[in-house]
Amino acid sequence: MIRVESLTKVFRRPRTFPGPLGALRTLVTRRYDERVAVDDVSFEIPEGEVVGYLGPNGAGKSTTVKMLTGILTPTSGLVEVGGRVPWRDRSANARSVGVVFGQRSQLWWDLPLIESLRLVGALYDVPAAHFTGSLRRMCDLLGLDDFLDTPVRQLSLGQRMRGDLAAAMLYDPPILYLDEPTVGLDVLAKQAVREFIVDTNRAGRTTVVLTTHDLADVEALCRRIILIDKGRVLYDGGIDALVTAYAPPRRLVVHLADDETRTFDIAGGASVPELIGRVAAENTIRDLSIEEPDLESVIKQIYAESTR
Amino acid sequence: MIRPLAGMARVGLRFQLAYRSDVIMTVLALIAQVFLLRMVWTSVYGGAGQARGLTLEALLAYLSLANLQAFATTPIIPLIAHFRIRTGMVFFDLSRPTGYLPQMAAFQAGHTLGGLLMLAPAVPVVLLVGTITPTAQPLGYAATLTLGYVISVMMSLLICVIGFWTLETGAISLLYRLISQFFAGTMVPLSFFPGALGVLAEALPFKYMGYVPAAIYVGHLSGGQVVQAMIVEVSWIAGLAVLLWAVWRRAHRRVVINGG
Incomplete structure (x- = not known):
């Protein structure tokens, strides 16, 4: 129904200049700035x-x-x-x-x-x-x-x-x-x-x-x-x-007796009871929860990786 | 093609009639303007029988009529286009199966029809104040006024298109309105314009929106002059159509480039 192949869109705009006479210069300039808005996008729907x-x-x-x-x-x-x-x-x-x-x-x-x-x-x-x-x-x-x-x-x-x-x-x-x-x-x-x-x-x-x-x-x-x-x-x-494919690790969130909150990444294959036991041995736990990765955290991670 | 344009004209008509307070204010402004012009010109004439071939009665009838025409037919589309370009709503106008310029022209036609309905209550007062009597040249008047209106709409469409470059047509619209009304002769008949100003007014198309039809109505222009006026009007329309087509093609590319 929809086919997009190597779609690219470059916007070309007159260069803007700062300063009191900048607007006038912008009006008559022959210099242009280019911005790639869509870069080699392909998909089919x-x-x-x-x-x-x-x-x-x-x-x-x-x-x-x-x-x-x-x-x-x-x-x-x-x-x-x-x-x-x-x-x-x-x-x-x-x-x-x-x-x-x-x-x-x-x-x-x-x-x-x-x-x-x-x-x-x-x-x-x-x-x-x-x-x-x-x-x-x-x-x-x-x-x-x-x-x-x-x-x-x-x-x-x-x-x-x-x-x-x-x-x-x-x-x-x-x-x-x-x-x-x-x-x-x-x-x-x-x-x-x-x-x-x-x-x-x-x-x-x-x-x-x-x-x-x-x-x-x-x-x-x-x-x-x-x-x-x-x-x-x-x-x-x-x-x-x-x-x-992109899920960040699950996280153990622990609320301690002194109102402190600490988080621990649960590495793949790690035992959760073991991790809790270790934390409990060193702290007094008031409450704890396990955060599953949701779509938002996955997408956040992908964006973060793409800007690196 | 007819149905989309009729739909757009209907929206233009409804848009004009949407604000009743505007209707009352416009009617009052028109009556006030005609009254003021009558006072000023009666004083200017003093006891003189006529000036530049116009008696005071013919002049008052002319001015009242020219103002009635101007109030009813002043285009709204430069303002509409300005708003829609700035807010990005022009996206929807451009994404319709019907072209942008036909849509705008149809909207204007509906809006003008609404303006005529709106001004109907003021007509008897204007006729009375302006001492307007029935014309001897109804066909010539109607034809030149209609062609003048088409010229006016085409000029407005040009301003709409300029908005694709400037994104700002507010000041241009205001300037256009001032120039067009002055050179249309709604304050002073063109035959009173001195030297170079008179030549300029004769050369510009604005006179067909006010002076020419009104002068035909009061009998100041007649016979061959009416036919000649119509021929020039049709030539203006043809020239403007070519210009509009060329400018729109460029503007359209620009929309395509800048993203509306």
Whole structure:
């Protein structure tokens, strides 16, 4: 469904100069700075898969999504979405993808939510009967009925996000790009968004590319993740395999009688009772726990290794 | 193609009507401006029968009409585009199956329709204050005004596109509004402009947004002058279309380069 090969994007911007006349110099300069945002990235995503596309801020995630939507052209490399090159066949590509950005909205701020949804129906030329059915399904799945006629500026963040999800899926695109769809949402709203993604993926075999910093989203939705940093792919594969391959050691956390807390790495093959016995012989233990490595600590470790 | 544009026009219309307090303030501002211009020009004329071929009545009718036209048709899209480029919301406009410029033009058309509906309550007052009587050249008036409006929208689209370079069109929009309204003749008819200023005003396209249709309405321009005005208007539209196409191609590449 999505094929990316040796994708590279280099941004070229006029050099900025400091100082009082710097702005003027920046305006007329012929010197440019180059920044590699995406560097030789390759992956394939089959139809119906939900993939987490992860990386720290500035890693190149959104740039990749913009190239997948056809808004940006790559500096080099190949992108195919549903057999089409997005920026060459922008109009057809637009009909096959839905996009949601957690940090910006496609809804018209001053108008009731229904107006933005009607606009999407018109822009994508969704036949009237199909639109009515789609809207009904979205209202049922996302609980939009209570605020369809409310101006978007009066909606809570969770309601707005549900509105944005509906706008992205009203024309049934086979691919959905989600860029931090749960940012700033409370636990219930996050849950609603996740359930919607699961339903959409299951019902329509929609392919989902999810960009997020919330690893709970990833664990709830994705079996595969692509990790990138500084524009390059660090890992592409299953979450379980990632944890097994990169897991840092388990840790024994001991709270001592004098309110001191100490931690001990449990090396592979080490005996936990033996370690506890040794610590107990030298200290008075008030409480203890064993920390299993989670996805977050695994990813933290990978990022740390990549910056070394 | 029709349905997407109709949808966008509907949003433009709803956007215009979203703020009722704005509607009231705009109507009041228009009436106040027409009243003030009437006071000033009545004083300037004193007892004089006519100046530069215009009687006081024709002048007042002209100014009232030109201002009514300007209030109803002043484009909003440079402001909309400015906001959407700065906030990155332009991403969604660019990711639609319909082109960016047709979307903006349709939004403007809907917004203008909303403006006409909004100004409807002020029309009787303006007609009365401006002592406007029915025109002898309704077709010439409607045709030149419509073509002038198309020129105005195309100029606004150019400013929208400039935003892809500057990311900031607030100051340019303000400057454009000032220049276009002045050279459209909404304060002073173009026939009163002295020497070089008059030549400049004649050469620029802004007169087709105010002076030319209003002067045709009050009978100051007629016959062959109306036909000639329409031919020049159509030439401006053709020229602007080519310019817009060329500038958009470059801007589009820039969006593609800079990431919107």
